[in-house]
Amino acid sequence: MKIEKRYKKKIILNFTINIFKKLNLSRSNANLVAKHLLRADERGVWSHGIVRLPIYTERLEKKVANPRPKLRFKKITNSIYHLFGDNGLGFIIAQNGIEKCVKLAHQNGIGLVAIKNSNHFGMSANYLEYAAKKNCVAWVFTNASKALPPHGAMAAFFGTSPFGFACPTKKKNKPFVLDMASSSVARGKLRFAAQKGIKIPYGYALDKFGKPTNDGLKAFNGIMLPFGGMKGAGLSWMMDIVGGIFTGANHSGKVKNAINDFSGPANVGHLMICLKTNLFQSHSTFLEKIEYGIKKAKKLKKAKGFKTILHPGEPEYNCSIKQKNSILLSKNTIVELQKLASKYGVKSPFND
Amino acid sequence: MKIEKRYKKKIILNFTINIFKKLNLSRSNANLVAKHLLRADERGVWSHGIVRLPIYTERLEKKVANPRPKLRFKKITNSIYHLFGDNGLGFIIAQNGIEKCVKLAHQNGIGLVAIKNSNHFGMSANYLEYAAKKNCVAWVFTNASKALPPHGAMAAFFGTSPFGFACPTKKKNKPFVLDMASSSVARGKLRFAAQKGIKIPYGYALDKFGKPTNDGLKAFNGIMLPFGGMKGAGLSWMMDIVGGIFTGANHSGKVKNAINDFSGPANVGHLMICLKTNLFQSHSTFLEKIEYGIKKAKKLKKAKGFKTILHPGEPEYNCSIKQKNSILLSKNTIVELQKLASKYGVKSPFND
DSSP, rough: OOSEEEEHHHHHHHHHHHHHHHHTOHHHHHHHHHHHHHHHHHHTOOOGGGGGGHHHHHHHHHSSOOOOOEEEEEEESSSEEEEETOOOOOHHHHHHHHHHHHHHHHHHSSEEEEHHHHHHHHTHHHHHHHHHTEEEEEEEEEOSSOHHHTBBBOOOOOOOOOOEEEESSSSSEEEEEEESSBBOOOOOOHHHHHHHBBBOOTSSEEEEEEOOOOOOOHHTTEOOOOOOOOOOOOOHHHHHIIITTTTSOOOOTTTTOOOTTTOOOOOOEEEEEETTHHHHHHHHEEEEEHHHHHHHHHTTBBTTOOOOOOOOHHHEEEEEEETEEEEEEHHHHHHHHHHHHHTTOOSOOOOO | SSEEEEEEHHHHHHHHHHHHHHHOOOHHHHHHHHHHHHHHTTOOOOGGGGHHHHHHHHHHHSSSSSSOOEEEESSSSSEEEEEEEOOOOHHHHHHHHHHHHHHHHHHHSSSEOOOOOOOOOOOOOOHHHHHTTTTTEEEEOOOOOSSSOOTTSSOOOBBEEEEEEEEEEEOOOOSSEEEESSSSSSSHHHHHHHTTTOOTTTEEEEEETTTOOHHHHHHHHHOOOOTTHHHHHHHHHHIIIIIIIIITSSOTSSSSSSTTTTOOOEEEEEEEEEETTTTTOHHHHHHHHHHHHHHHHHTTTTTTOOOOOOOTTTHHHHHHHHHHSSSEEHHHHHHHHHHHHHHTTTOOOOOO
C-alpha cells in the first residue's frame, strides 16, 4: 500500500455515518458529525478530521459520551440562551448552539449561546463558517483538556483551545475565518521533530527542566508553549474563563482528556457570540469594505518567500476546492479505520 | 538633573488637567483624560501614560481633534447602541462608551456599543477595569493607524491594536485584565536594540528586504511583526474588521497616525461587548471559580527563572500599588512637559 491514498469523499462519509449509527447515533446526528469531520479533511485541517474518528467512537463505546443526548435550551433573555449538552458529541451540541445563536442574532441583532456538558467539538471553523454564511460576525470560544501552561509555569493547565472568529466576505463560500489553536505548534509536529532530530524555534516549548529549548526531542519530553509567549497564554486563560467558568462547564484543568481519560464526561464548555453584519450600516456596505481591505492587503509588497497574501480562511478554502470530491488518507489512518470497520461490523471501503 | 525623578501624582494630575483646560476641554473631560493617562503610568504601562500628552495636545492644537465633542448615542436595539464620537479624544468617547455598555449589560444581560469618529483611546485597560469592577465580563476592541503587515507582507497595514478582555476576580480592585498589543514588541524596544546593537529574537521583525532578522538596527529600519506570527496577524486583521469596518470607522490602513498625520480626523473605531457575570450562575459562584483557577495556577511547577505565576492584570496591579502616590518621570518626559507648560502658559511643577 502506498503511504497515502485518495478516496471518494462520499464513500468515506457513508462509512463514517455507518460507524456512528452502529454506536447508536441517530441518522441525522451521524450525518452531522461525519460531515463536520470530513469538512476538516477537506479544508486541510487533517488534525481535526477523520483521523480522530477512533477517539469519538471510543468515548461512545466506553459510555463516557452520550449517543442520544437530549439537548435543552434555557432562555435567559431574548438574546441569550444556555444550552445543556447532555454529554453528547460536541459536534452535535455546538452545531445546535450556533444555529440558535445565528437565529437570535437575526431576530435581535445579537445572540449569545453558552454551552455546558459538551465534548470536543472538532474544528471550530465548522461553526464559524455556518455563522458567516448566514451573514453574521461571530466568535466561537471553547475550553479544552489541559495541555498548555500559564506564563511562567511548566505544567499543563489550559487547553490548546482555538480562538475562533469569522465574518462574511463578498464571496459567499469563502468567509474570513480565523480558527487558531492557542498552542505555538501542533504536538504532532513536535513528535515529528523529535523523531527526525530537527531543531525547532525557541519559544515553542520548554524542556522537562522548564528551560526554553530548540531541540525537538527535549521539547517533546517537556511542555508545549502557547503561541506568542505570555500573550497566547493569556488568550488561553481567557478561553478557559469564557468557555469553562462562565458557561458552568468544567474549567481550570478539569476538562477530561478525550483521548485517555474515560473516568466520566469531559464537560467541555463553549461560548458563541453572533452579531448581524448590518447593525450599523447595510450588509452590502459591510461586504464592500471587507472586500476593499482584502484587495488592498493583497497588493502590499510581499515579504521574502511569499508570492501572495491570503486572508484567514483562504488557504483552507483553496485546499477545500482542490479536494471537492476526494480526500487523502494516510496509511496509518486507513489501518485505524479498518480496525473500526471490523470492530463495529461495518463494511470497509478500504480493502483493496 | 537625574535620569528619572519621582513626582506626586496629584501634582502631575493637576498639571495635566490645566493643560487640557487651556486646550478648551471641559473641566470634567480634562479630568477624565488626565486620570486615564496617569493610570497607565501607575500600572507601569509607561508607553501609554503622560509621555503621550504632547501627542494629544498637538492634535487638539492643530484642530484635527475636537476638544468639545457632542457625543451622540443611536439606539439600535435594547442591548445595542452606536456611538458617534464627533472626533473627541478617544479617552472621553471610550469612557462614555464603556459606561453605556456596562449599563446595557446590567439591564439586558449583554451590551454592545460600536463607536466611530473616535481617536486613540490610550490604555485599553482603563475601560476593561471599569467594566470588570462593575461585575462584567468584557471585550474592548479598537483599530489603529497602520503599523503591522498582514502575514506574508512587508508593508504596514494594521494597527498594533490591543486585544482587550477582562472579568472580575474575588479581589474587587484586582480584576483579570488582558490588554495586549498585537505587535510582538514595542517599537520603542526595537529603537533601543538598534541604538545598543542588541540582538533581538527572530520573529519580531523583518529587515527592509522583507527577510526575518535578529539585528536590532535592521529590524528598526524594516518592519515590526505581530506577536505569534500569522496568528497575531489574524487577530490584528480581526480588530480592524470589528473595530473599523463593522463600526463604520476608518479601516484598512486609513486610520490616521496620531503622531504625524494632521490632515484630518483619525476616525478610529472601537467595539465593546459586556456580559453580566451572573447570566448562567450566581456572581459569587463565578468569582469562586475564578479564584479557584488563579490559586491552582499559582501552585503549578514554575518554569526556569520564574518564582511566581501571575494572572493577566496582576503585574500591572502590583505596579500600581507601589506607585499609589507618586510616579516616575524620565528626564526626556520632564523636558517635554516643561515645553508644554511654557507653550500653553501653565505653571510648571517641574522647575527645580
